[in-house]
Amino acid sequence: MSTNKALYLITTGDQDGVGLEVTAKALISLSKKKSFLRDNVFFIYISNSKEKYVIQLKKKFKTLTVSDESLNNIDLYKNFEIVFIASKLSPPHWVFQASKLCMSGRFSALITAPLSKELIQKSGFSEVGHTEIFRSVSKVNNLYMLFVGRFFNVLLLTGHIPLKQVNRNILKFNDTSLLKNLLQFRKNLAPRIRKKPIAFLGVNPHAGEGGIIDGAAEKKLSSFFSVDNSLLKSTPSFEGPLVPDVAFQKKYWNRYSLFIATYHDQGLIPFKMIHGQDSGVHITFGLPFLRTSVDHGTAKDIFGMNKANPNSMIEAIKWALKLSSSYLP
Structure with missing residues (x-):
């Protein structure tokens, strides 16, 4: 033994x-x-x-x-x-x-x-x-809920907070360690997607429509996820902000390695609708264990x-x- x-x-x-x-x-x-x-x-x-x-x-x-x-x-x-x-x-x-x-x-x-x-x-x-x-x-x-499924993967940028607090939390978000850790974790995903970009969703309808529907949160996210590609050895990095109401269409599942949703239900409604109890694992991202x-x-x-x-x-x-x-x- x-x-x-x-x-x-x-x-x-x-x-x-x-x-x-x-x-x-x-x-x-x-x-x-x-x-x-x-x-x-x-x-x-x-x-x-x-x-x-x-x-x-x-x-x-x-x-x-x-x-x-x-x-x-x-x-x-x-x-x-x-x-x-x-x-x-x-x-x-x-x-x-x-x-x-x-x-x-x-x-x-x-x-x-x-x-x-x-x-x-x-x-x-x-x-x-x-x-x-x-x-x-x-x-x-800075702990995050990460959901890994058979069809696609989702990280929630904010946790169990009221909707009225989401925009405020996004505007002050500045956890730069998340970027490197996500890119490292991506290596553990299925070979078909592990080198694909990580997509981030907008907060507002139509991802702000270029600033017509607020857009401050989308501007903040676009700036935050602008990563130096030298970190990635020429592999794709982050793309977005995606329009939330179409981001999880089937044609995008293999285009991205992971989707970053800005709040709880934005990411978990599509994830649980598609995966049910047949597939899906929750990983707490950021813990020392x-x-x-x-x-x-x-x-x-x-x-x-x-x-x-x-x-x-x-x-x-x-x-x-x-x-x-x-x-x-």
């Missing part, structure tokens, strides 16, 4: 959601490849060790159950394939704890199942989502029905394994 296994943390989200179900289904599916079990250990947060999906995993894998107070000795657990972390804490607490463990460098990545914003609030936290929790723990202000996630919600309406589609979790785990050896925020 290898002692050089990579260690991954998985938080399974709301107890009455599909997080544990898609986690179990994903791990069982991926275990068909022998190297998956040989090279990795998955530490999974659970609240009930008698839950049916926990029992399924225990039958399939070499497992151990520990408390969340026993994680100081993780090297002792490398002979197992799955380590269940039986926790009395609420799922939002799991995310805080797991983030701190990843910050310590002892885990290769954090993989998260969906967590409702209502549960975060009920647990006494002011944060409204995973991204805000990571910002609080890491003390890194690697975090991947499903791109869907808790789906409480199908909790306990064994109907949840695990494809997004399968892809989230695959991307965690792919990026963890050479991760750059």
Whole structure:
């Protein structure tokens, strides 16, 4: 048994959601490849060790159950394939704890199942989502939601903020490290698009129509994404601003390696309409550790029905394994 296994943390989200179900289904599916079990250990947060999906995993894998107070000795657990972390804490607490463990460098990545914003609030936290929790723990202000899909990829320039704040945030945006990091990340994408330009969308209708419909935000973005091509070794860089209402037409999917949307729904409505739960991974861009996630919600309406589609979790785990050896925020 290898002692050089990579260690991954998985938080399974709301107890009455599909997080544990898609986690179990994903791990069982991926275990068909022998190297998956040989090279990795998955530490999974659970609240009930008698839950049916926990029992399924225990039958399939070499497992151990520990408390969340026993994680100081993780090297002792490398002979197992799955380590269940039986926790009395609420799922939002799991995310805080797991983030701190990843910050310590002892885990290769954090993989998260969906967590409702209502549960975060009920647990006494002011944060409204995973991204805000990571910002609080890491003390890194500039974090971005990046969504990788089968057909196209989207980065959100702003996060969970009201629409009325989007324009103000764009006008003062100046995170120059994002440019270089995006170009570096692009190398991990599919060969057909990894050398294609990165497109950025306008904020206003018709991308400002040349200043007729405001246009200040578009002018700011055009200036910001004017990158010195010497950084790129003659490969294309950034193009835009694209008109938002046509940017995601099928003919553009292979023209660009990635789309930069200026606000949450501008990017996620088309992404989720096209990808559904069949494909799509959420990566938190900018963190000092690697975090991947499903791109869907808790789906409480199908909790306990064994109907949840695990494809997004399968892809989230695959991307965690792919990026963890050479991760750059």
